[in-house]
Amino acid sequence: MTNIENIGEVICGIDLGTTNSCISYLREGKPFVVPVEGTSAIMPSVVSYDESAEIMIVGREALNRLAAFPNHTVRSIKRLMGKDTKVHLGKKTYTPEDVSSFILKMLVEKAANITGKTIKKAVITVPAYFDDAQRRATISAGELAGLEVLRIVNEPTAASLVYDYVTKEDDMNSPYILVYDLGGGTFDVSILEIKGEIKEVLASCGDTSLGGDDFDERLVGLFLRNIREKTGMDFSSDNRALHMRLKEIAERTKIILSDKPYTTVREASIIVIDGNPINLDIEIQRDEYEDMISDLVNKTIEKVNEALEEARLTIGDIGEVLLVGGTTRTPMVQQALSEIFDIPIYHSVDPDLCVSLGAAVQSGLITGEPLGHILLDVTSHSLGIKTADDFDEETMDPDHFSMIIRRNTKIPVRKADIYYSTYDNQDKVLIEVFQGESNSCKENTLIGKFIYELKPAPVYCPVVAEFSYDKEGIVHITMQQKGYNNSKDVTLDVRNREVKEKDASGDTRSVLNYIVEKYKKIVAKEGLPEDLKLELVKIGTAYERALRDGKDEDTIDDLETLLIEKMEEAEDVE
Amino acid sequence: MWSEIKGLLLMRLFERRKDKSERLNNIEKNGVELIAELKDVKKILRKQGILIEAFKTDVISRIDKKEVKELQPYLEIADNFFHLINSFKEWQELSRGHSEAVEIVWQKMENLLSTVGLEIIRQEGLSFDSKSHETVDSISNKNDSPVVLKVYQPGFIYMGNVIRPAKVQIGDMPIIDDKPIVDACRGESCD
Numbered sequence: 001m002t003n004i005e006n007i008g009e010v011i012c013g014i015d016l017g018t019t020n021s022c023i024s025y026l027r028e029g030k031p032f033v034v035p036v037e038g039t040s041a042i043m044p045s046v047v048s049y050d051e052s053a054e055i056m057i058v059g060r061e062a063l064n065r066l067a068a069f070p071n072h073t074v075r076s077i078k079r080l081m082g083k084d085t086k087v088h089l090g091k092k093t094y095t096p097e098d099v100s101s102f103i104l105k106m107l108v109e110k111a112a113n114i115t116g117k118t119i120k121k122a123v124i125t126v127p128a129y130f131d132d133a134q135r136r137a138t139i140s141a142g143e144l145a146g147l148e149v150l151r152i153v154n155e156p157t158a159a160s161l162v163y164d165y166v167t168k169e170d171d172m173n174s175p176y177i178l179v180y181d182l183g184g185g186t187f188d189v190s191i192l193e194i195k196g197e198i199k200e201v202l203a204s205c206g207d208t209s210l211g212g213d214d215f216d217e218r219l220v221g222l223f224l225r226n227i228r229e230k231t232g233m234d235f236s237s238d239n240r241a242l243h244m245r246l247k248e249i250a251e252r253t254k255i256i257l258s259d260k261p262y263t264t265v266r267e268a269s270i271i272v273i274d275g276n277p278i279n280l281d282i283e284i285q286r287d288e289y290e291d292m293i294s295d296l297v298n299k300t301i302e303k304v305n306e307a308l309e310e311a312r313l314t315i316g317d318i319g320e321v322l323l324v325g326g327t328t329r330t331p332m333v334q335q336a337l338s339e340i341f342d343i344p345i346y347h348s349v350d351p352d353l354c355v356s357l358g359a360a361v362q363s364g365l366i367t368g369e370p371l372g373h374i375l376l377d378v379t380s381h382s383l384g385i386k387t388a389d390d391f392d393e394e395t396m397d398p399d400h401f402s403m404i405i406r407r408n409t410k411i412p413v414r415k416a417d418i419y420y421s422t423y424d425n426q427d428k429v430l431i432e433v434f435q436g437e438s439n440s441c442k443e444n445t446l447i448g449k450f451i452y453e454l455k456p457a458p459v460y461c462p463v464v465a466e467f468s469y470d471k472e473g474i475v476h477i478t479m480q481q482k483g484y485n486n487s488k489d490v491t492l493d494v495r496n497r498e499v500k501e502k503d504a505s506g507d508t509r510s511v512l513n514y515i516v517e518k519y520k521k522i523v524a525k526e527g528l529p530e531d532l533k534l535e536l537v538k539i540g541t542a543y544e545r546a547l548r549d550g551k552d553e554d555t556i557d558d559l560e561t562l563l564i565e566k567m568e569e570a571e572d573v574e
Numbered sequence: 575m576w577s578e579i580k581g582l583l584l585m586r587l588f589e590r591r592k593d594k595s596e597r598l599n600n601i602e603k604n605g606v607e608l609i610a611e612l613k614d615v616k617k618i619l620r621k622q623g624i625l626i627e628a629f630k631t632d633v634i635s636r637i638d639k640k641e642v643k644e645l646q647p648y649l650e651i652a653d654n655f656f657h658l659i660n661s662f663k664e665w666q667e668l669s670r671g672h673s674e675a676v677e678i679v680w681q682k683m684e685n686l687l688s689t690v691g692l693e694i695i696r697q698e699g700l701s702f703d704s705k706s707h708e709t710v711d712s713i714s715n716k717n718d719s720p721v722v723l724k725v726y727q728p729g730f731i732y733m734g735n736v737i738r739p740a741k742v743q744i745g746d747m748p749i750i751d752d753k754p755i756v757d758a759c760r761g762e763s764c765d
Contacts, residue, residue: 038735038736038737039642039735039737048704051718052718052719057704060736060739061704061705062704063708064704064705064707064708064709064739065704065709066709067708067709067710067711067712068702068704068709068712068714068720068744070712240710240711241710241711241726241741241743244710244726244727244741245657245726245727248727252646267653267654267657268654268655268657268658268661269654269657269658269660269661270657272660272661272664272665274665275664275665275666277657277658277661514624514627514628515624515628518624518627560621561617561620561621564620564621564624565620568620
């Protein structure tokens with residue numbers, strides 16, 4: 001078998017999206033995305049023709065020209081693929097295939113420049129609902145870009161291929177996979193059936209005008225209502241500059257509310273009325289935001305049920321749920337799905353890049369290149385605390401597991417939630433941290449507990465619990481009594497079930513992290529003799545395991561010395 | 575007598591040998607201890623080396639490689655200052671003194687941003703550049719070589735990469751006294 005990398009040629013995987021596109025390739029059996037837009041791997045699927053310079057501009061720059069040169073710029077060309085239509089870019093006329101080929105060509109050129117590899121072949125993804133004409137048009141676009149299109153793959157299939165190579169804890173006992181894809185502007189849900197090596201799309205439905213942008217618009221609406229309350233004036237969305245600014249603030253707010261239970265939006269001079277700047281200064285609770293978007297999330301759940309009906313399956317038939325698209329980072333989306341499906345919901349692979357990475361995996365499967373497991377550090381159990389939202393029927397003691405970090409979340413991760421005191425002047429609260437998947441703490445595992453003293457305050461005083469989980473299995477917990485300048489930091493070793501008050505161990509840990517990271521970097525380098533690489537992996541893995549399992553200091557010390565010696569040896573080889 | 579002398583000599587010889595062997599043992603022992611000590615020193619040096627390396631990497635990453643997310647507070651303060659100043663400008667023309675004061679604070683802000691590798695895009699009157707400007711609206715009639723008439727939101731460059739383009743209104747170059755306005759001002763204050 002030929003090692004393609006050795007001869008400097010790679011086959012790439014391309015997610016040719018309606019709004020954005022990505023390109024990936026396989027390196028030593030693992031898929032990597034290429035950062036084609038500065039530090040970002042996401043390139044807007046926009047093409048603009050610069051008539052004076054006679055050049056075609058693609059990506060972020062083309063998007064920047066959209067309002068300046070609307071007659072020379074085109075976006076969402078994917079919606080026209082397979083249609084007998086023409087697009088005008090200034091004086092020039094193109095087919096949708098031509099326009100898509102410009103996007104593909106730019107992706108490939110940039111990827112080739114960045115990686116230093118030659119790219120002549122590609123696997124391109126398309127939505128599961130694309131018909132033959134649309135698929136043929138996509139192949140033509142690839143050929144026009146000078147590529148040999150090895151295969152057209154359905155987007156949900158590509159996403160599921162990545163997860164085939166992600167280390168998972170559970171074995172699937174059903175051949176059906178549900179892929180829930182909620183992007184910026186579109187929503188798709190597909191059900192796949194595994195038939196040996198093949199994954200067949202059984203059902204696919206969605207909404208072409210539902211996505212994260214609608215979530216942002218709900219927040220924009222809230223901001224506009226706030227301005228109306230202050231000014232008595234209605235500012236509709238036809239004020240483009242105002243809308244643009246509010247949209248950006250909304251996007252930022254949405255991201256913060258994915259990790260924190262509340263945020264304060266403070267922005268100076270949103271609009272000026274009679275010389276007076278109108279500012280935004282509002283606190284938004286996650287609950288409040290979730291109320292605003294609940295109908296949108298419910299719409300997606302209706303589509304999930306439609307897809308199940310179309311596939312003639314029930315909820316219980318699905319063995320695995322995969323999340324794709326940036327909007328699936330919204331906790332309410334994950335919550336809504338986990339309430340329906342009592343099975344693992346996978347979201348550890350970057351949902352924006354998942355399809356492109358899957359296309360690269362498919363390229364490896366076609367060429368027979370050996371594929372390695374994609375090692376992702378994820379939480380193996382959900383983590384949370386005991387609350388009095390429910391009670392044990394026998395003892396009447398509080399027994400509700402309030403999850404803060406969901407299972408299979410990529411680590412390091414930081415998440416927070418808000419709780420309330422249960423009576424006036426409550427002086428303390430026992431924080432019991434559990435891991436597990438049941439709503440009842442009795443069925444989960446207690447991993448630590450500590451007392452958090454409260455300052456005198458009326459009942460329902462908000463208390464924020466923030467969990468930050470690092471790669472060594474250490475959870476840093478920050479408790480904060482909101483508005484009372486009262487916080488407490490606690491470190492919890494999940495593996496050893498040890499609670500520590502804040503100490504200086506962070507510095508030591510960062511050095512240990514550095515050693516692990518350094519050895520991994522050395523191993524990933526090309527040209528290292530195989531025997532040395534194997535030894536490094538062996539010692540490195542043992543060292544990581546020793547750290548994780550909390551082995552005695554001497555064992556860790558010995559392994560560390562061995563590892564550092566081997567790293568030096570490997571560096572000398574370079 | 576002879577046998578006594580012989581016995582004495584043998585004893586001395588034995589003692590000398592014993593002494594020598596003890597000395598040799600001691601040297602060997604000391605050598606082993608020395609090697610062990612050297613190994614320990616080497617081990618400590620290695621660990622110190624890795625500690626310094628980790629520290630250096632941490633410092634460099636803090637200085638050099640900020641994630642765009644980490645830069646957000648800098649972006650927000652510049653944004654808010656920009657909008658606050660615009661709110662004054664929108665209501666009435668700033669006096670010369672106020673304009674100068676605003677420019678002084680902007681320059682200080684730019685100096686501060688440059689310490690973390692950030693550069694701000696906020697100039698009006700420049701030619702539209704799709705690398706650093708995103709058009710929000712256009713009032714251009716000619717549609718060729720437009721200029722930035724108004725900046726709605728500043729943009730940012732970080733380590734040579736545009737991390738956020740400035741959101742702008744573009745149009746045709748305004749003419750004052752038969753001269754294009756950008757030439758007349760040359761980037762200096764136009765009041």
